[in-house]
Amino acid sequence: MSRSAAVRFEGVTVAYPHSVALEDVSFELGQGEFLGIIGPNGSGKTTLLRVVLGLERPAAGKATVLDAVGSGLASVRRRIGYVPQRRSIDPRFPVSAFDAALMGVYGSVGLLRRPLAADRARVRAALDAVGLTDMAGHVAGHLSGGQQQRLLIARALAQEPEILLLDEPTSAVDVSTRQAIVELVHKLHAERGLTTLYVTHDINEVLPCLDKVMYLNRTVRAFGRCEEVLNRKTLEALYRGRVVLVEQEGRKYVVVGDSHA
Amino acid sequence: MLDFLQYSFMQRALAGSLVVGLTCSIIGVFVVLRGMAFAGSGLAHAAFGGVALGFLLNLNPLLTAVLFCLGTAGLIQVAGKRAQLRLDASIGIFFAFTMALGVVFIGLMKRYDARIYGYLFGNVLGITEGNLVTMVALGAVVIGAIGLLYKELKFLSFDEEMAQASGLPTTALSALLLGLLALTVVLALKAVGIILLQALLVIPAATAYQLTNRYGMMFFLSGLCGVAACAVGLVVSYYLEVPSGAAIVIVATALFGLAMLFSPKRRKCRVCGPDSV
Numbered sequence: 028m029s030r031s032a033a034v035r036f037e038g039v040t041v042a043y044p045h046s047v048a049l050e051d052v053s054f055e056l057g058q059g060e061f062l063g064i065i066g067p068n069g070s071g072k073t074t075l076l077r078v079v080l081g082l083e084r085p086a087a088g089k090a091t092v093l094d095a096v097g098s099g100l101a102s103v104r105r106r107i108g109y110v111p112q113r114r115s116i117d118p119r120f121p122v123s124a125f126d127a128a129l130m131g132v133y134g135s136v137g138l139l140r141r142p143l144a145a146d147r148a149r150v151r152a153a154l155d156a157v158g159l160t161d162m163a164g165h166v167a168g169h170l171s172g173g174q175q176q177r178l179l180i181a182r183a184l185a186q187e188p189e190i191l192l193l194d195e196p197t198s199a200v201d202v203s204t205r206q207a208i209v210e211l212v213h214k215l216h217a218e219r220g221l222t223t224l225y226v227t228h229d230i231n232e233v234l235p236c237l238d239k240v241m242y243l244n245r246t247v248r249a250f251g252r253c254e255e256v257l258n259r260k261t262l263e264a265l266y267r268g269r270v271v272l273v274e275q276e277g278r279k280y281v282v283v284g285d286s287h288a
Numbered sequence: 289m290l291d292f293l294q295y296s297f298m299q300r301a302l303a304g305s306l307v308v309g310l311t312c313s314i315i316g317v318f319v320v321l322r323g324m325a326f327a328g329s330g331l332a333h334a335a336f337g338g339v340a341l342g343f344l345l346n347l348n349p350l351l352t353a354v355l356f357c358l359g360t361a362g363l364i365q366v367a368g369k370r371a372q373l374r375l376d377a378s379i380g381i382f383f384a385f386t387m388a389l390g391v392v393f394i395g396l397m398k399r400y401d402a403r404i405y406g407y408l409f410g411n412v413l414g415i416t417e418g419n420l421v422t423m424v425a426l427g428a429v430v431i432g433a434i435g436l437l438y439k440e441l442k443f444l445s446f447d448e449e450m451a452q453a454s455g456l457p458t459t460a461l462s463a464l465l466l467g468l469l470a471l472t473v474v475l476a477l478k479a480v481g482i483i484l485l486q487a488l489l490v491i492p493a494a495t496a497y498q499l500t501n502r503y504g505m506m507f508f509l510s511g512l513c514g515v516a517a518c519a520v521g522l523v524v525s526y527y528l529e530v531p532s533g534a535a536i537v538i539v540a541t542a543l544f545g546l547a548m549l550f551s552p553k554r555r556k557c558r559v560c561g562p563d564s565v
Contacts, residue, residue, distance in 0.1 A: 080453050104455040111449060120321060120446055121501045130443045134454035139436055166501050186454075 033058045033190055033222040034079060038088035041074050048074040050246045051088070056239065058189075061216055061223045065230045066243035072226045073112060075243065076192045079224065080104055093189060105134040108183030112194035112226070116175050118168030124178050127167040128154055131185035146185075153184040157211060173204035177211070184215065190222045191215075197232065209233055230257075231280050257281060292526045297413055301479075304415040304423055305518035305536065308479045311427040313492035313514025314434060315472050317506050318465060320493040321445050327364070327466065328489040330379035331473045332482045334360035337386035339407045339477065340393035349407070350422055350474060357470035360386055365463050410481030410533035412522065419478050426475040430468045441465065442503060480533040488514060491540040498547035513543050 034056040041049040049071045056062050064072050077083040078090050081100025089096060095103040108131070116127070131153070132146045154160050157177040162170060167178060176196055183191060193212065197205040213236040216223045225233055230240065240256040242249040242265050249256045249265060256262075257279060262270045271282040292298045319328055338356025342349030360382050368378030394404060406414065415423075434441065443451040444461050452458040469489075476485050496509035521536030528535070 082453060101455065104453065109450070109453045111453070117446075119497075121497065121503050121506055122442070122446055123502070126442075126503065127446065130439075130446065130450070131454070133439055133443050133451075134456065136439075138440065138456075141439065182450075 032056065032091075033060075033093060034224070035091045036075075036078070036088065037091075039078060039085045039090050040087040041071070041078060041083050042086045047245065048083075049078070049085075052243075052247050053088075054241060054247055054250050056222060056224070058222050059220050060238040061213075061233075061236050062225065062239045062241060063230055063233050063237045064224060064226045064241045064243055065228070066241075066248075070244045072243055073194055076109070076194055076224060076226065079190070079192060080107060080109060105186060106188055107190045107192060108186050108188030108221075110176075110179045110183050110191070110193045110196050112196075112198060113179070115172060115199070116168040116170070116178075118166065120168055122167050123163065124159060124165050124167045124170060124174075125150060125154065125163040127178055128159075128163075128181045128185050131182035135186060149187060150181075150185045153181040154178075156184060156215060157181045173200045173208070176200055176204070176208055180208070180211065180215075184219075188221065190224070192224050194226045195228065196225075198228070205232060209236065212236070234279060234281075292523070297415075298526065300415045300417065300420050301412045301532070302519065302522055304420055304479050305412055305522050305532075306515055307420075307423045307427045308476045309488065309492070309514035309516075309518030309536075310511050311430050311472050312476055312485070312488035313496075313510040314431055314507055315469055316489045316491075316493035316514070317496070317510050318441065318445060319469070319489045320497060322465075324375075324465075324469065325486065325490050326376050326379050328469060328473065329486045330364070330383035331357050331360060331466075331470050332477075332485045333383050333390075334386035334470075335473050335477055336407065336482050337390035337393065338474075340390040340404060343401050343404055344393045344397050349404075350419070350477065353474045353477060354426075354471065356386065357474055358467055361466040361470040362463070365466060406481070407477055408481050408483055409531065410477070410479050410484060412479045412532040412536075415478055423475045423478070426471045430472050430475075433464070433468055437461065437464070480536060484533045484537050487537040487540060488517075491537070491544050492517065495540070495544040495547040498544070498551040498553065501553065513540065513547075517543055 032055050036052050036054050039049055039052045040047065052075065064075065066072055074083055078085060079092050081104060090100065092100055093103045093106055128150045129142060129147065132142055132149060136142050136146060154163055157180050159174060159177055159181060162174060170178060180196065197208050200208065209232050212225070215221065216236070227233055237253050239251060240253055241247060242256065249261055259272050262272060262281065266283050269283060273280040273282055293302065319325055335353040335357050338353035339349040341356065342352035364378045364382050368375055440456055440461055443456060444458055448458055473485060476488060480488060492514035493506065493510040495513045496506045499509050500506055517540035518536050521539040522532050524539065525532035525535035
């Protein structure tokens with residue numbers, strides 16, 4: 028593994044009893060890089076993130092994350108912030124937004140120990156970073172979809188992670204909130220020097236932020252710097268000609284014939 | 289009013305009821321928030337198999353009930369994982385199986401023993417000093433474990449997937465919670481019985497849920513409701529000369545009805561304030 032690599036997959040295969048989720052996946056992501064992961068439904072995007080977290084064990088190949096391998100991945104989980112793809116937070120669960128964000132530090136606090144004042148300060152800073160300071164006392168499940176998504180990002184940030192994993196964080200919010208969340212993630216990524224893996228169905232929303240792009244469909248169909256992947260030749264091969272690359276005001280947009288760009 | 293306390297059996301009954309009320313209502317918060325009501329019912333029926341085995345082998349029925357309940361809790365967890373079943377389906381299997389074993393054990397007994405049926409509806413007035421010591425010890429284990437693992441169980445109940453992703457041992461915590469529920473079932477058996485026990489696992493926590501949006505406060509209010517229902521129910525049963533287990537459940541249900549009618553959640557309140565973890 029090169030010195031600056033934060034995540035490295037070497038021929039990783041993940042199999043379930045009746046299907047193969049990932050097959051021979053290899054790539055390397057340097058520290059501080061922003062990777063956008065695209066691909067159709069069921070292409071293994073979430074599974075890839077779960078391998079990074081050590082929640083899925085490869086049946087073959089090797090995943091190295093922050094220099095940890097195999098069962099050692101569990102020990103680096105607390106250095107990884109995870110914003111899962113999700114439904115809304117259960118509005119019936121009696122927990123405030125502050126307490127929900129505080130759960131982000133539980134892993135680093137350790138079993139049987141209580142969070143300290145410094146941990147609470149980190150949570151307040153994380154809520155401030157996502158603009159939720161005023162909502163800290165509200166029931167987490169009563170926040171709007173966009174606020175809940177910000178809350179989940181705050182929970183991940185409270186861990187003070189080195190790697191940030193986001194699984195379709197804008198899938199359940201309106202267009203303006205989507206833009207605000209992407210800008211927030213980009214800002215935090217830059218300010219904190221995070222290594223970010225961002226799974227999305229809409230590559231256009233994160234295009235300006237990306238260092239690298241991966242097109243995943245069980246195996247890596249394309250991976251590299253944006254200009255290497257997001258060019259007409261590669262995209263036409265991936266989408267079988269159903270793609271148009273538009274450039275407007277210095278910004279590229281990928282327009283695909285179906286809904287999954 | 290308190291003249292009934294001159295009898296030692298009533299003193300033990302009151303002390304036992306308070307231990308049962310407090311322990312059931314504290315673990316009941318998880319039963320309500322995690323949707324584990326069926327688990328409580330399933331383990332209560334497993335306890336019946338254990339009690340029957342105790343009578344068959346002439347052993348302490350509470351001891352065999354503890355072993356039976358913990359074994360069943362383990363089987364529910366393991367079989368559910370291996371057979372890839374939802375928890376309720378796994379509970380349904382062992383609910384019926386352990387009940388069937390109880391019926392078989394009773395059938396194998398050489399003579400009829402009416403004491404077994406006391407465990408179906410409970411007999412709080414029959415709590416012995418030995419029973420009381422066992423109940424206090426089990427209650428201390430259950431409440432102590434919940435206190436020690438307060439934040440871990442909170443995260444597990446709120447978002448199990450994220451708790452796992454954060455590095456918490458969620459499988460072990462889920463198994464432990466089921467084990468604590470099994471111990472609670474056993475400690476409450478003698479007082480309220482298998483059939484009415486479910487009520488104490490659900491009603492005080494459901495009552496507390498009507499009154500607060502704060503997780504920590506829910507434990508306090510649930511404990512208060514559980515203790516109040518048991519104490520008032522016991523006194524009512526003494527003066528009205530009705531079965532105590534049933535009186536306790538009726539009082540608990542009345543408290544729930546009042547809480548539901550006057551719940552501040554119906555009137556206001558999206559703000560709950562952070563818990564003091």
